[in-house]
Amino acid sequence: MAQREASQMSTATEDHADATDGEAAVPALHLRVLDALGEAIVSGELAPGRRLTLEDLQQHYNVSRTLARDTMRVLESMNLVYSRRRVGIVVQDPELWNVFDPKLVRWRLASSRRAEQYSSLTELRIAVEPIAAAGAARRAGATERRQLTALAAELRRLGEAGELEEFLKADIAFHSLLLHSCGNEMFKALDGMVAEVLSSRTKQGLMPFKPRPEALQAHEAVAAAVAAGDAGTAESAMHHILDEVRTAMGLP
Amino acid sequence: MAQREASQMSTATEDHADATDGEAAVPALHLRVLDALGEAIVSGELAPGRRLTLEDLQQHYNVSRTLARDTMRVLESMNLVYSRRRVGIVVQDPELWNVFDPKLVRWRLASSRRAEQYSSLTELRIAVEPIAAAGAARRAGATERRQLTALAAELRRLGEAGELEEFLKADIAFHSLLLHSCGNEMFKALDGMVAEVLSSRTKQGLMPFKPRPEALQAHEAVAAAVAAGDAGTAESAMHHILDEVRTAMGLP
DNA sequence: TTGTTACACAGGTCATACCTTTGCTGATTT
């Protein structure tokens, strides 16, 4: 019934299409225009205050006014631009952007401003995940507590074996499950962004070849505290995990 | 140059239009349709899985296909719906909504599910504001540090005088300034939501007639720690403020 | 110089038409 929309933030592991179907699903035209424009704005190529007209868009992207308008409306709803009669479409000041929109985050991660986005996201993780761990300790279901424990054990196994790829997947699963177990739907919505941060860490080689034993220990501690319903311990154990992340990223 | 879009989350104090212009600025048609539909979905009136067609929208709201499509696109970009040929427009599962979109938050606060939204937001505050305070202690500018201290002093004055209205305004200014000083643009974007939570607390009478002395003390402590650049103290002092908020809201 | 008016520019909204995908139905085949 419900389906994830194509424009959502991609998690690290993508659903692959039917193996029989070799063709890449061509994204709808309006999404391509949206992505192109969004990236242009986010990258600074179209600076704040820059004025466009619908006609510009139509010509630049070879689309009809309908699509130009569609795109503009979505961008406007993200507060990346505003439109006024007789003026045109104006790029907004970045201060006003809806920086929690997954599309926007995706564009920023694809831009040259990548590093800033990562540190913002990391600081957000530092803030949210401990509280999420505490929430999970209070409100997670029995199955979730079990799965969390199992994932922590798997993390140790994969970590000690040095299987970074699989470790990453399990790590994402761990943090994602935690966010989903904490009973706060706003925290849930951050799972894609957390996954993005985690996988970038591995891809960029910021990860030690083998995860540090303290990190493995801390994940187990979080899982155990959540399983035991000990919110305070879960929170501080998660804090330990993120302390390591913070130092790894060179944040203060 | 840059202007705040009409559909943004309203802060507690609205800019009033020219005094000479008595008429309320009539919101654009597409915004009215968007709000109506958004509220209908968020309130559960249009349940997840419910199917609509563009024609339904055209007739229900007496608008052209263009506007029906505009609205649909924006809703789709918020992941409230998805649209497929031959099927129509389908309301998404709430799990997939972009719950950080200010419009969505506004709709949820206007719905009967208000309480859930408030507790989610409060938990988010509990997570973010201490880290924001620490960030401000590290990165705020000199002016911001001064203003923060001044606001804390004003909070004490207004609080002891029992001027709840003015106290609320100063309180919002304090927390908003903190979020803006912390150097994380994602935290900045939460200012409207924090303001919303704060004003609702006062409006709903959840606020003691006079703010508790501990709260005033804690605000001053935050300001002082930020002014002194003491991140750890700022963080824990902010934690104290939010502990009080938590108990006031009956959260665990 | 300053205030006013008129114009044209650009989005806002509407109506219509045609294209493309796809769920469904029913006939055909095994």
Add this chain to the structure above:
DNA sequence: AAATCAGCAAAGGTATGACCTGTGTAACAA
């Protein structure tokens, strides 16, 4: 009877053109 396939039609996707309505700007008048 079950499985497969073809064709229809429903619904969004895209394009076009027209007209309406604010609103900068510049020409003009005081």
